[in-house]
């Protein structure tokens with residue numbers, strides 16, 4: 001899968017820019033705050049429907065403009081795609097792919113697969129469980145859009161249950177709570193099973209990669225908040241009902257996929273607690289490359305890789321390893337320093353200065 005061109009109108013600090021990309025390495029360089037990440041952000045939007053940096057679409061519209069327009073051409077082994085996106089300052093974002101209106105995020109997920117690796121991800125191992133949940137949720141949704149539908153339904157019901165728990169009195173009638181628990185249980189079971197399967201698959205790839213990068217043993221465990229022998233709707237419902245007294249006492253939804261986590265082990269030690277910074281970085285790199293390889297194994301297409309400013313964060317061995325892995329695949333690399341990336345005749349250079357892109361400089 002590869003992207004051949006991007007046009008930006010009033011997007012971030014770009015007024016009117018068209019960029020043609022190489023199907024292999026695209027190296028986007030320039031000083032800080034010139035617009036390098038903005039380009040990756042635009043690409044990412046077409047895959048995930050939202051920015052990796054903000055939830056607010058209006059921040060993406062150029063200061064002083066009322067709307068932004070983006071156009072992306074991309075290709076897989078079957079077809080060519082033209083995608084259009086428009087954002088209006090006080091309205092909703094619209095997306096079309098080959099003239100089909102994309103009305104749901106789960107529809108968008110069927111098209112462009114992207115794996116992004118940015119400096120914030122280096123916190124994945126150390127950071128909060130919610131960052132790790134977001135990583136697995138976005139990875140699974142890209143492959144199985146139905147997962148995203150379950151997730152959205154689950155969270156809608158969870159909001160209702162949470163607000164009920166806030167107002168419910170101790171010893172009060174639990175009938176309404178049971179109604180929400182029943183609704184949650186079905187999606188909860190589905191999501192738990194999908195997470196479990198995905199983490200096992202991801203781990204199989206990541207083990208090999210971590211061995212190659214640093215000759216270390218690697219493992220990823222799913223840590224569900226609800227521990228039951230058999231994960232199905234009935235069992236989850238019974239679990240929630242059994243624990244409802246405690247939830248009422250704490251006025252909060254204490255059990256469910258909103259409290260799940262993953263644990264990463266390097267040489268049998270929990271990397272969050274015992275890993276060095278270098279180990280935590282390689283672990284994240286392994287997980288990201290594993291994600292790309294897993295997508296390839298399921299879809300038969302390699303996703304597009306976006307590497308935002310991470311070359312300076314990796315040591316020479318890891319950079320060399322990464323360069324070998326991305327050979328012959330489409331990758332976008334941003335950097336302030338071109339020396340960090342070994343240019344080959346497959347590399348296309350873009351120099352970015354104040355919202356202008358100069359090709360091949």
Ligand SMILES: Nc1ncnc2c1ncn2[C@@H]1O[C@H](COP(=O)(O)OP(=O)(O)O)[C@@H](O)[C@H]1O
Pocket residue numbers: 011012013014030031032033034035036037038039059060061062063334
């Ligand atoms: N909505 C916007 N309108 C105009 N300029 C913006 C907008 N959002 C961000 N910028 C500008 O974009 C620049 C940052 O771009 P970015 O791609 O993050 O830089 P870098 O090259 O360091 O990756 C800053 O100069 C910032 O002021």
Ligand SMILES: [Mg+2]
Pocket residue numbers: 033036037038308309334
């Ligand atoms: Mg940047």
